[in-house]
Amino acid sequence: MRSKNTDLMNEIKKFAEEYYLEYWKSPSTSEIAGAVGVTRATVYRYLIDILRKMAWICPIRSWYMTAPPLHIKT
Numbered sequence: 001m002r003s004k005n006t007d008l009m010n011e012i013k014k015f016a017e018e019y020y021l022e023y024w025k026s027p028s029t030s031e032i033a034g035a036v037g038v039t040r041a042t043v044y045r046y047l048i049d050i051l052r053k054m055a056w057i058c059p060i061r062s063w064y065m066t067a068p069p070l071h072i073k074t
Contacts, residue, residue: 011036
């Protein structure tokens with residue numbers, strides 16, 4: 001498997017952060033693709049990789065975490 005281009009990954013992150021700060025919503029993959037000059041499929045793959053690195057996607061079964069697990073004291 002090829003490794004991801006870190007410059008492109010940082011460009012995607014930067015665009016998404018700036019977009020969110022300006023519009024108060026996340027950009028679509030199409031908007032990110034147009035801004036950084038790659039296909040939507042490439043953006044999708046990079047976003048999945050970014051989320052995995054942030055531990056928001058479980059690498060074992062690829063299920064999405066919506067919140068950290070709750071620890072209830074009994």
